[in-house]
Amino acid sequence: MLKRVDVLTGGASAVYGSDAVAGVVNFMLDDEFEGVAANIGYSAYQHDNDNDYMRILAGKSGYAYPEGNSGFGGIARNLDLAFGGKFGESGHALGWLGWRKNDALVQGDRDYSACALNSSGTGCGGSGTSDPPNFLVTDASGRARYAHLAPDGRWAPGQAGLYNYAPGSFYQRPDERFTGGFSLKYEINPQFRPYMEGQFVNHQSTSQLAPSGTFFGDNLEMACNDPLIGSLCGDLGVASQDVTVSVGKRNVEGGQRVTDTDTNSFRLVVGSNGDLNERWSYDAYFLYARNDTSETGHNDFLKDRVMDALRGCPAGAFKGCVPYNVWVPGGVTPAAAAALAGTSLKEWNTTLKVLSAYVSGDTGWALPWAADDAFKLVAGMEWRDQRYGATADNDTRTGNFSGAGGPRPDVRGAYNVTEAFLEGGLPIVAGAGALDRLNADFGVRYSDYSTSGGVGTYKVGLTADLFEDRLHLRGGWNRAIRGPSVSALYRPQTLALWNGSDPCAGSKPEFTAAQCARTGMTAAQYGHVLASPAGQYNMLYGGSRELAPETADTWTFGAAFTPIRNLDLSVDYYDIEVRNAITTIGASTILRSCGQNGIAALCDRVHRNPTTGDLWVGDERPAAGYVTNVFDNFGNFYYRGIDLSARYRWSIGPGSLVADLVGSYALEQKNEPIPGVSSATYDCAGVINESCNNPEWRHIANARYSWDDYSVGVRWRYVGKVDYTNTDGTAGTTDKLVAQAGGIDAANYFDLSGSMRFATAWEWTVGVNNLFDRAPPLVGTTLSGSGNGNSPGGYDPAGRYLFTSLSYRY
16 A cells, blocks of 8 residues: 655654654555555565584583574464455545464574574573582682582582573564554535545554573572572671672473563544645644553562572472472472462553645745745644553562562653744746756744753755756755653663673773773772672663753765766765763673773663672662663754665667666764763774674665566675774674684675566566575674674574565555
């Protein structure tokens, strides 16, 4: 039902309101469609598992990995139906229905993601919460050390092993989606043309994580003569009489953590448009939209039960307690694991109400040089109301699930905004020699937010057509804004995980003692703080009710020209400056900028474990270390770049060949976390590190040959090279795999497709994306992001993608 896609570059907040900082993409439906259209589709992923590097690493760690042809996986099926036609004398109705179902695709189906790489990318890593369990023993001086039980029951220093959490993680979630919509309109008379639109989506999906566990969050205060720990103090050489023992036991007896999500979304619009007179028209509508999501989690441990079970179910333990006997090798039973598991329930909803009305037309007045092309205006008002609500079961509210982060209290919040706007288009010159047309446009919008007050947005622009429309020049300046979402305002602040590294952890820290002292580490802790084996650390994440709209100034200059017949070229330059950005700084950026530059505003956000100095053990404040990384109006962004496109068509043989290319070159992607502090500023263009992943150049090129009822096409997707450079400009060294290669080389993906029309109304399409089955680049956990299968974002992660569809249109 897609009629066309309109792309407007440059800030457009004066026209569209909040969020249109870089531009707007409008998907226009064919609301005049008559007839019936149907489509049935089938797709799947396939990969040839032949990555020697990862298979060697997995074999060394004793992890299973797939070999050879994976066969079809992640199968998806879809069925879509649309129908439309006229009714009455002046009415039109349109409706559509859709269904899609995706099968799961897990990381264990690919050799390059069958094990989670360590932070350096040189070996299979994993989580210290493992099986057999690992223990973190802290003596009275605050010194922490790993320990484990040997097969003979004696205590030994170090870890028993790491848990490979990668295989069960999804590349593609299993899900099922139902969609529906309609459009109705009727012209009662030219002054009154009422309309109604509606859409509905039901989406059910399942997410899956590695089994739950105790995650070193229990902090058992124990005497050295406690029979539970036996000879621990003597075997490990602990001098104090008391120790704190934290347990890292993976729930392999109970299986994966599973979350079922059910989302219902709908949108309803009722309005009318019509003519006020020969020159002016109006449009007014009311919109109501709502999203309701429920999430049910299974098989996560309840922390208050874990403590009782670890202590052997003493008097007063929870009903049904079964001792969780980690104190002897193989002592945990499935019954003990089942007694600790709970079910979570979270529900949240968002609602949007919009009341909008505007008039548009021409003033009847024109400049003498504009060939009677009149000055045109649009003026209107809009009111929007957004609401957010989240509720959860008591265990979730109080943070009682061991694998779900900290407490998630119930929250409700709302805001509204009232706006007035005006747009104008002024033809300046027409038919002046080589200059066909010169037009100016402007816009202004005033927005009054209930949370932060008033703010204005503006735009001015010029366009010129020359040489019989062969050359089109354009340029403009926009003052744009982005208001905070209800989620950014009201999302509860809770502990969550971030992937990366602590440059002050380990026996040989990356940072000096003086740098680590800035992050809150004592001299005694330096060189003795344990790093997270999984490369995962705690952060406090959530919204802030103090947020105000961010503002941006955007400059755009471009040209589109047709030097010869059938050849279309365009080039556009953009310059965007965003101030007081609504964003999170990034936990890694905060930690590293604090250590390197000693910026007080960032160092205040680093909270190390008061006893051990780490940032990952535990999941409750203030005992656990963490980095505060909540939404704030914090810092500025400066983005500059060039967009290019070219399209050419020529006749060859019995048909025609169309070739096109769309590319983007990033000149600058500068982030300024602390305005005015140059030492904390960094540029992400062409760079990968813990805060960046932005190639300088990307493009998509297509070539399609069509003849009679047939067509075949090839597409080339290019992702440019990125250099491994830290935010301070030094060469990256943490990820040895990427450092040795000097960065990540450019990636080339080739896609092939073909179609055939038959029996007038039918079309069959087949194709394959990533034709040569290119695997994504491999990186360690510091660069991959959470759960991304040993690869940074922006690359095809799952191998070759094959698809086919059959469509009917009458």
